[in-house]
Amino acid sequence: MRKLLTGIAFAVLLPSSATAADTPRPVTPNDIVAAAPASDWVRIAPSDLLVMDLAADAKGGPRRVVIQLMPAPFSQGWVENIRKLVAARWYDGIAVVRVQDNYVVQWGDPDGEVPGKAKPLPKRLKVVPETAYIQRNHPKIGKYVWDNMGQRLAAREVTVTAFDRLNPPPDYGDPYWKTFGFVDGMPVAVALGGQPPSSGPIEISPQAAWPLHCYGMVGVGRNRSPDTGTGAELYAVIGTPPRQLDRNIGLVGRVIAGIENLSSLPRGTGNLGFYETAAERTPIVSVRMGDEVPGLPAYEYLSTDSASFAAYADKRANRKDDFYIQPAGGVDICNVPVPVRTVK
Amino acid sequence: MRKLLTGIAFAVLLPSSATAADTPRPVTPNDIVAAAPASDWVRIAPSDLLVMDLAADAKGGPRRVVIQLMPAPFSQGWVENIRKLVAARWYDGIAVVRVQDNYVVQWGDPDGEVPGKAKPLPKRLKVVPETAYIQRNHPKIGKYVWDNMGQRLAAREVTVTAFDRLNPPPDYGDPYWKTFGFVDGMPVAVALGGQPPSSGPIEISPQAAWPLHCYGMVGVGRNRSPDTGTGAELYAVIGTPPRQLDRNIGLVGRVIAGIENLSSLPRGTGNLGFYETAAERTPIVSVRMGDEVPGLPAYEYLSTDSASFAAYADKRANRKDDFYIQPAGGVDICNVPVPVRTVK
Numbered sequence: 001m002r003k004l005l006t007g008i009a010f011a012v013l014l015p016s017s018a019t020a021a022d023t024p025r026p027v028t029p030n031d032i033v034a035a036a037p038a039s040d041w042v043r044i045a046p047s048d049l050l051v052m053d054l055a056a057d058a059k060g061g062p063r064r065v066v067i068q069l070m071p072a073p074f075s076q077g078w079v080e081n082i083r084k085l086v087a088a089r090w091y092d093g094i095a096v097v098r099v100q101d102n103y104v105v106q107w108g109d110p111d112g113e114v115p116g117k118a119k120p121l122p123k124r125l126k127v128v129p130e131t132a133y134i135q136r137n138h139p140k141i142g143k144y145v146w147d148n149m150g151q152r153l154a155a156r157e158v159t160v161t162a163f164d165r166l167n168p169p170p171d172y173g174d175p176y177w178k179t180f181g182f183v184d185g186m187p188v189a190v191a192l193g194g195q196p197p198s199s200g201p202i203e204i205s206p207q208a209a210w211p212l213h214c215y216g217m218v219g220v221g222r223n224r225s226p227d228t229g230t231g232a233e234l235y236a237v238i239g240t241p242p243r244q245l246d247r248n249i250g251l252v253g254r255v256i257a258g259i260e261n262l263s264s265l266p267r268g269t270g271n272l273g274f275y276e277t278a279a280e281r282t283p284i285v286s287v288r289m290g291d292e293v294p295g296l297p298a299y300e301y302l303s304t305d306s307a308s309f310a311a312y313a314d315k316r317a318n319r320k321d322d323f324y325i326q327p328a329g330g331v332d333i334c335n336v337p338v339p340v341r342t343v344k
Numbered sequence: 345m346r347k348l349l350t351g352i353a354f355a356v357l358l359p360s361s362a363t364a365a366d367t368p369r370p371v372t373p374n375d376i377v378a379a380a381p382a383s384d385w386v387r388i389a390p391s392d393l394l395v396m397d398l399a400a401d402a403k404g405g406p407r408r409v410v411i412q413l414m415p416a417p418f419s420q421g422w423v424e425n426i427r428k429l430v431a432a433r434w435y436d437g438i439a440v441v442r443v444q445d446n447y448v449v450q451w452g453d454p455d456g457e458v459p460g461k462a463k464p465l466p467k468r469l470k471v472v473p474e475t476a477y478i479q480r481n482h483p484k485i486g487k488y489v490w491d492n493m494g495q496r497l498a499a500r501e502v503t504v505t506a507f508d509r510l511n512p513p514p515d516y517g518d519p520y521w522k523t524f525g526f527v528d529g530m531p532v533a534v535a536l537g538g539q540p541p542s543s544g545p546i547e548i549s550p551q552a553a554w555p556l557h558c559y560g561m562v563g564v565g566r567n568r569s570p571d572t573g574t575g576a577e578l579y580a581v582i583g584t585p586p587r588q589l590d591r592n593i594g595l596v597g598r599v600i601a602g603i604e605n606l607s608s609l610p611r612g613t614g615n616l617g618f619y620e621t622a623a624e625r626t627p628i629v630s631v632r633m634g635d636e637v638p639g640l641p642a643y644e645y646l647s648t649d650s651a652s653f654a655a656y657a658d659k660r661a662n663r664k665d666d667f668y669i670q671p672a673g674g675v676d677i678c679n680v681p682v683p684v685r686t687v688k
Contacts, residue, residue: 058402099608101603101604101607101608102559102560102603102607102681130669133670176672176673176674176675176676214584215446215583215584216446224666224667225666225667225669238583239559239582239583240558240559240584240585240676240678240679240681241584241676241679242679243672243675243676243679244660244663244668244671244672244675244679246670246672247669247670248667248668248669248670259445259446260445260610260611263445263446263607263608263611264443264445264607264608264609264610264611265608266604266608267604267607267608316588317588319588322568322569323568323569323592324588324592325474325569325591325592326477326590326591326592327588328520328587328588328590329520330520331520331587331588332520332584332585332587332676334584335584335585335586335587335588337446337584
């Protein structure tokens with residue numbers, strides 16, 4: 001299972017046996033995840049996984065990165081292109097070309113912009129319009145409920161589970177947008193069609209939603225506007241969430257396993273973290289859809305519509321276990337990583 | 345100079361010559377930094393720098409990390425301990441013991457918790473109280489001015505430059521605290537003694553302030569409360585800002601050079617990202633104060649009280665150069681990295 005964040009402890013943390021025996025250990029976010037019933041976990045269809053195998057590391061060890069593709073209705077034009085690129089084996093033999101610290105790892109055709117040398121793209125890739133950065137008026141992001149405290153959107157009856165009001169003081173929030181939550185395991189912002197009521201639950205139809213640049217999210221490299229990229233050049237976030245890119249670039253998924261094989265690569269010393277020599281690049285041996293990979297484990301994520309996830313997010317916002325003396329009382333949506341596990 | 349974040353571009357970005365010749369390039373945050381007058385840069389005293397040399401990398405290349413210690417009034421008990429530990433050469437020969445992806449790199453005595461094997465600490469290290477996580481009622485964080493738009497705190501006349509109101513909609517903000525800014529180059533939250541006025545500038549005396557867990561910030565590993573750590577075990581943030589640690593742990597500085605020598609280390613496979621074998625650890629050859637290191641370049645940061653910094657932060661919140669089609673209209677304080685440069 002994916003490692004969740006926990007407190008800073010010494011290498012060997014040995015609580016006294018008296019403490020361990022006498023005091024029940026306070027509940028942590030990990031405890032909630034571990035106790036979630038099987039029905040709160042969602043199996044990801046292997047056909048919605050990208051399995052990217054990098055060249056072996058210096059010691060010959062395998063380096064696999066598994067990416068969950070963005071579910072509909074978001075970014076589907078680029079996702080369709082990516083499926084075509086995989087089917088054409090186009091990604092096989094390209095490379096990681098850029099690693100910029102506290103920003104992104106990017107992979108693509110090193111000669112993609114060199115006339116006469118660029119690897120030809122498959123035919124009939126879509127040209128995705130800039131309007132696709134934002135998904136408007138789709139039933140999936142249609143209706144949800146603001147509870148009568150104005151503090152949180154109800155989780156049970158809705159598709160979008162939003163956390164903008166997890167923060168008790170009413171003037172806290174997110175610096176980038178007012179309302180946000182999760183759709184099918186992906187962090188999104190939501191533009192509401194109305195304002196929260198002063199009392200009583202009401203239904204609100206959001207006008208639009210868009211995915212967010214949290215750690216591990218995968219996006220589509222592009223040239224200057226109006227270019228939107230094809231999906232042949234991709235990047236993963238490996239630092240402070242670059243939320244200024246939201247609504248400016250297509251997000252097509254998130255890394256659910258093996259992010260360390262990208263985030264621990266040597267940083268490029270060229271402009272924007274590009275590698276300056278071919279030798280520095282990490283070759284990509286192959287990219288396959290999950291259902292093409294024999295022996296791939298089954299991946300599940302904790303349903304972001306589940307009560308377990310709501311409790312987990314709430315606990316992330318209000319840590320009061322034995323390491324924390326001051327609960328934050330709030331949490332950034334990008335600091336609520338969606339738990340993922342493998343199952344046999 | 346430290347690399348600042350920029351848009352996602354292809355490996356070779358070649359705008360057409362017509363565009364380059366005919367249209368003035370829009371101003372970017374980097375442009376503002378590059379144009380800042382010399383008077384807006386603050387020289388960091390070498391005696392306030394920690395210079396940590398890791399063992400050479402696999403190719404024999406040097407790996408140096410430079411840390412600016414937290415300026416007064418914050419965290420000075422731990423900072424004094426760190427100065428004593430350097431003077432005693434205590435850090436020489438310890439190691440990086442933990443690298444947890446999207447969280448922290450941690451270094452210390454691998455045997456620190458093993459009875460009979462722990463490296464003895466220098467005498468007379470301070471036991472810092474938990475109250476030191478928050479700095480209360482100090483003149484340096486004493487008074488500043490809320491401008492008459494209620495949008496931003498004025499930068500020129502004040503010590504704390506706050507950005508909580510950079511976000512135009514009044515109900516945006518930070519998930520962790522309502523008001524925040526920078527003190528002497530460090531990101532801090534501020535607990536105000538009053539509320540912003542509806543109109544007209546007024547002075548507000550904050551009651552307290554504390555530094556924030558942004559990328560690259562350095563903190564003090566500790567055991568469970570009421571332990572606060574000595575400074576012998578330190579960590580640096582290498583992922584999503586773990587702001588839930590604010591007010592729960594001492595922050596003693598930030599990495600201003602060489603963060604990639606920490607953030608690109610292999611992740612540990614043990615619990616919490618600890619290395620499972622001694623061979624995986626990266627030895628720390630030496631830690632010295634900057635004024636002990638011959639040939640160290642002079643480091644400067646862009647004064648967080650300067651007009652240049654205010655313009656830079658504003659531009660970070662409102663990117664509208666040729667890559668961005670939709671300015672965010674806001675920015676997380678941890679997404680406003682303080683620019684650093686070296687000078688001869």
